[in-house]
Amino acid sequence: MYGKRLRKSQDKKIFGVCGGIGEYFGIDPVIIRLIWLVAICCFGTGLLLYIVAAIVMD
Template identity: 55%
Template sequence: MMDRRLYKTENNDKMICGVCGGIAEYFGIDPTLVRVGWVIAGCMASFGLWAYILCAIVMPRKSDVYPQL
């Protein structure tokens, strides 16, 4: 079983904080789909905005999780 960790990206998938890119890498999907999901969630009583801010603060960077990469 592969050990997967959730982290913020630091490569081309990063736009603001790298949260959507990291979630997309974790699930193996396109980062654009994750971004669209955040926008839709943001339109629903600003849940997406607060969830994104919380994830940007709590999630570690990829270089912190995998320092050798």
């Protein structure tokens, strides 16, 4: 019950979503930010998903 939790990072550029996801999975936040950028540019859903993640995450 007290395992890893998905939280916003204190090392934030906008809302801390990418930093929090990077900390959770042990990945560099820059890679997560690049994935979000590709999702925004190519699919158009990345921005909506980012806003939802910013609202849902602690």
